[in-house]
Amino acid sequence: MNASQGVVPSPRGIIKVGDEPDHLLVLVHGIMGSPSDWTYIQAELKRRLGSNFLIYASSCNCYTKTFTGIDGAGKRLADEVMQLVKERESLIKISFLSHSLGGLIARYAISVLYTPSPSSAQSDGMHTSRSGNANPMCSSNKGLIAGLEPINFITLATPHLGVRGNKQLPFLLGVNILEKLAAPMAPIFVGRTGSQLFLTDGKPNKPPLLLQMASDCEDGKFLSALGAFRCRIIYANVSYDHMVGWRTSSIRREIELVKPPTRSLDGYKHVVGVESCPPVLSNGPNFPPEAAKAKEAAQNEPSTKNTLEYHEIVEEEMIRGLQQLGWKKVDVNFHSAIWPFFAHNNIHVKNEWLHNSGAGVVAHVADSIKQVDSNPLLAASL
Numbered sequence: 001m002n003a004s005q006g007v008v009p010s011p012r013g014i015i016k017v018g019d020e021p022d023h024l025l026v027l028v029h030g031i032m033g034s035p036s037d038w039t040y041i042q043a044e045l046k047r048r049l050g051s052n053f054l055i056y057a058s059s060c061n062c063y064t065k066t067f068t069g070i071d072g073a074g075k076r077l078a079d080e081v082m083q084l085v086k087e088r089e090s091l092i093k094i095s096f097l098s099h100s101l102g103g104l105i106a107r108y109a110i111s112v113l114y115t116p117s118p119s120s121a122q123s124d125g126m127h128t129s130r131s132g133n134a135n136p137m138c139s140s141n142k143g144l145i146a147g148l149e150p151i152n153f154i155t156l157a158t159p160h161l162g163v164r165g166n167k168q169l170p171f172l173l174g175v176n177i178l179e180k181l182a183a184p185m186a187p188i189f190v191g192r193t194g195s196q197l198f199l200t201d202g203k204p205n206k207p208p209l210l211l212q213m214a215s216d217c218e219d220g221k222f223l224s225a226l227g228a229f230r231c232r233i234i235y236a237n238v239s240y241d242h243m244v245g246w247r248t249s250s251i252r253r254e255i256e257l258v259k260p261p262t263r264s265l266d267g268y269k270h271v272v273g274v275e276s277c278p279p280v281l282s283n284g285p286n287f288p289p290e291a292a293k294a295k296e297a298a299q300n301e302p303s304t305k306n307t308l309e310y311h312e313i314v315e316e317e318m319i320r321g322l323q324q325l326g327w328k329k330v331d332v333n334f335h336s337a338i339w340p341f342f343a344h345n346n347i348h349v350k351n352e353w354l355h356n357s358g359a360g361v362v363a364h365v366a367d368s369i370k371q372v373d374s375n376p377l378l379a380a381s382l
Contacts, residue, residue: 020090021054023373024148026081028109030100031190034062037099040349041362045097048366052373054091056084058102066101067191070209074108078146081113085146094145095152095229095369099348100244101193103158107213110153111220114228116143143228150229152369156347156361157237161248161318162210163197199314204296207287211314214285214321226325231372233328235361238272240334240343250329251322253315260333269360270346273331277323285321288313328368332361 025045029037035057045055060080061073085091098106144150188194195201199208213222226232236250238260247257261272294310332347334340337357345351346358 019051021052021088022090023053023093023095023151024081024085024088024091025049025053025055025095025097025152025369026077026106027055027057028077028096028098028102028106029058029061030098030102031066031193032063033066033099033102035059037348037350040352040356041097041365044349044359044362045366045369048363049370049373054088061105066105067193069192070101070104070108070196072192073105075112077105077109078112081109081146085148091148093151093373094148095150095154097152097154097156097365097369098158099156100158100344101197103155103160104210104213106153106155107222107226108220110145110150110225110228111213111222113146114143114221114225115145115147116221116224117141143224145225145228152231152233152372153226153229154233154235154365154368155249156235156365157241157244157249157344158234159197159244159248160210160234160251160322161315162199162208163244163248199311200295200299204299205292207291208295208314211285211287211318211321214318223321223324231328231368232325233330233365233368235330235332235347235365237343237347238331238333240340241347242341243344246331250331251319251327252329253319260331262333262335264333264360265364267360268364270332270334270337270357271330271360271364272333275329275331277327277329279326280320280323282320282324285317287317291317330364334358 027035027038027042029035038057042055042057045053049055058077058080060076065076066073081094085094096106096110142150190197192201196209199210201208207217212219216223234250236246237244238246241249246252246260247254263272265271265274291310291313294313298310332343334343334346334357337343337346339346339354339357342355342357346355347361349355349358349362
């Protein structure tokens, strides 16, 4: 918007005038990643979205810094975003686009950056209007992120439910003995982040971090922060992703997975399905005594029976928590790509020449962002 078109008051009391960008889009890379992972998508989004967007690739958690824990990386990301917002006074709105582990880091960061509105604070931030398309004109009434109006929260192949469980870490091929060994070995290779992804972090009587992040708790308003966004979109590879399984990246139960479609949507190659999921009311998530007992057994005596019992309890509770919000779930299938087994990197075109099969996914992401930004009433139609 230029000066001749008028002014727009921002949630933090700033007036946008002229051609300065007013919408901050933060890109968050995954494990062992860096800002260079976003080279293609950053240029493509800039071309498609225009000058109203400041597209910023986070650089505070490069490479092995992603091993220090989701919480530590999330706090660093929150500090980085706050510093950027202070430097750019034209900003009014904020969105996040994250890949893989970056989605969990971003979920933690927004809980640090979250400020509830007076009305949402009185209702504890939990009400049925938190769907992706309900009351879209008033998202700032649910709270602010870094003092800005939260618009889109988008993840690409993010393990929202962790990587514990059958085929949640697909390169283990679903082999029980490999999945059993992976949990105790993960902290050796990827530090605290590994134990958090396998849900074995913390004391037995305390919920694992990812379960806490499916709720509002004393450690953070995780669910209220997510619910403040106008639209939440998750892109999930239905197959060929060697790092993150379809179930965990799409926040679905095993029984909710159906045979994946293979036909791409018009104009978006390899995007095969879009599902708008309204909120499901629940009194969860909980961490019942049997979960604490199962966690202790999984930590101390990681047998197949013990780990399966613990995972089934915690996964169900995480789903119940996260499904209290509305989500748009986008399924991606690289079965016809030249290199389908690169699905985890194809989905965000990590390398323009090696992973360019994901160009259609990037186009869908850009059009979704543009549509929600330009017309909130159409937030759930793409």
